[in-house]
Amino acid sequence: MKKLIRAIILAALCAAVLAASGCTPAATEEPAVPESSTAVVSDTNAPSAALPEGIFLDDEELYHHPDADCSVVHSLFDEGKTRRCVVCGIEGKTPEEMPTGFITREETVIDIGKVIFIIDPNVYVPGDVEQKAAKIVAAIEEASGMSFSDAKYNENIVTVYVGKEDHSDNENIEPESETGSAWAEGGKSRVLKICSGDLLLGNDEALVHELSHTLNYSHSSNMFCQVASEGFSTYNTYKTLKLLEKTDPETAYLLAPSSNSYINMDIYKPEAVYTQPFEYWMENGFPYEYSGNGSYSLGFRFMAYLDEVYGDYTRWIPVSDEIPGDDFDFPIKAQLIAFRQAYGDDVFDGFYPWLKENESRFAVDYSKKTEYDLTGADAVTIYPFFMSFDCPTDLVGGLTTVRYNDLYVDLEETKKYLSQYKGRSLDKLELNIKWLEGEKSVELFDVYGESMGVVTGKTSIPISDVSFVRLCGDGVLDSFSVSGYEGY
Numbered sequence: 001m002k003k004l005i006r007a008i009i010l011a012a013l014c015a016a017v018l019a020a021s022g023c024t025p026a027a028t029e030e031p032a033v034p035e036s037s038t039a040v041v042s043d044t045n046a047p048s049a050a051l052p053e054g055i056f057l058d059d060e061e062l063y064h065h066p067d068a069d070c071s072v073v074h075s076l077f078d079e080g081k082t083r084r085c086v087v088c089g090i091e092g093k094t095p096e097e098m099p100t101g102f103i104t105r106e107e108t109v110i111d112i113g114k115v116i117f118i119i120d121p122n123v124y125v126p127g128d129v130e131q132k133a134a135k136i137v138a139a140i141e142e143a144s145g146m147s148f149s150d151a152k153y154n155e156n157i158v159t160v161y162v163g164k165e166d167h168s169d170n171e172n173i174e175p176e177s178e179t180g181s182a183w184a185e186g187g188k189s190r191v192l193k194i195c196s197g198d199l200l201l202g203n204d205e206a207l208v209h210e211l212s213h214t215l216n217y218s219h220s221s222n223m224f225c226q227v228a229s230e231g232f233s234t235y236n237t238y239k240t241l242k243l244l245e246k247t248d249p250e251t252a253y254l255l256a257p258s259s260n261s262y263i264n265m266d267i268y269k270p271e272a273v274y275t276q277p278f279e280y281w282m283e284n285g286f287p288y289e290y291s292g293n294g295s296y297s298l299g300f301r302f303m304a305y306l307d308e309v310y311g312d313y314t315r316w317i318p319v320s321d322e323i324p325g326d327d328f329d330f331p332i333k334a335q336l337i338a339f340r341q342a343y344g345d346d347v348f349d350g351f352y353p354w355l356k357e358n359e360s361r362f363a364v365d366y367s368k369k370t371e372y373d374l375t376g377a378d379a380v381t382i383y384p385f386f387m388s389f390d391c392p393t394d395l396v397g398g399l400t401t402v403r404y405n406d407l408y409v410d411l412e413e414t415k416k417y418l419s420q421y422k423g424r425s426l427d428k429l430e431l432n433i434k435w436l437e438g439e440k441s442v443e444l445f446d447v448y449g450e451s452m453g454v455v456t457g458k459t460s461i462p463i464s465d466v467s468f469v470r471l472c473g474d475g476v477l478d479s480f481s482v483s484g485y486e487g488y
Helices: 011-021 070-079 129-144 206-219 226-247 259-264 270-275 278-284 294-310 316-321 332-343 351-362 412-421
Strands: 062-064 083-085 108-111 115-119 158-163 191-195 370-373 379-381 400-410 430-438 441-445 451-456 460-462 468-483
Touching (some): 108 129, 206 226, 206 316, 226 294, 259 370, 278 294, 316 332
Parallel strands (some): 370 400, 379 400
Antiparallel strands (some): 108 115, 430 460, 430 468, 441 468
């Protein structure tokens, strides 16, 4: 049985203790968030401004006061942190499967060994980032066959900066957007940057892409060809996502479906590739008029070719480091030599014939959806995606359906992100479900893990009092989203 109980409360014992102490029953409503506040931080070292006078959170995470009405304390269980009321002794516990996030109040450092994250103030950090990020780093290494720690250029710790971008001067991007640019510095610094919306909220794969760049630079400081470097990062991202989907679907869900890699790497005019020799595109880049991601898309295909035909799409990287670009009038020529040394003189000659035979596998049919298999996952958390122009909350968005098997979905974090981080009202929150297959039943649970009953056949369910749900049995979803909050 899945351990998805928000609070372990023995009702009889609780009633007796409450009666003895004169406490009122525990409140289950969301704690009020002041309209002026968009960032309430879980900070065990500072008092919370939202608490009544005399109620505070000490270093042992105990809300307490000798004369407190403990219903005030119990209402704070809804935030999801493990707490105990010392007035009546009641405990609320958050299960390992559903960790809770927090909002940084100051610059925050998270060290996972091979990588450290330096996070700006006022950024939402999802729960269990340390463990999940470590799994992602391990998957990147396994997929590529290369290591961060055993790299040639490993003097500096891999450092990921996480922050928001100022969109005030861009009328095409909403000021509240959590998206923006992501990049990895070339050379030996091993520094990269992602946006707050990229930090394991289940919306995109920017973290894996930029870490893949850094892994590349850790083994070779000579990267002159965009087709090669971006091709490696996009393809290694795809391989990492596929690996996680197979071995750890709950961690994979914190990123994006691997099918997105093919969608993002679409080439609108495949025949345009063959109008020039491949070496020409290597030296000059592939035009964006043929693909929304230009050189990334052609490089993605080339890495797939190396992987399938030669069984290794990374062999060229250390070889590149041995051929300085300064020895040539055009540094990319050094990269071409590295590929020939790594795979043979005919490595470029074989690419176009292979691509013509396999181009159909890269084609994107925008009239069909790709199925995302979550049958191996027990529980996932969905977060709102505050993009440049919209802020939806979807289990999986875009051209994707979801196959599930008794899947629990945490909505408490969804609500916390919306109310405490984004200042949205939860009064009209609804869950919208469209089934393609299955019994079309969903079980609702409150913040204490008590079942609120099973709803069958409904496509719109009020969830202001719901903390998580169980999609009953086997099925396929066309869509699963949360609505009812203010957009842009």
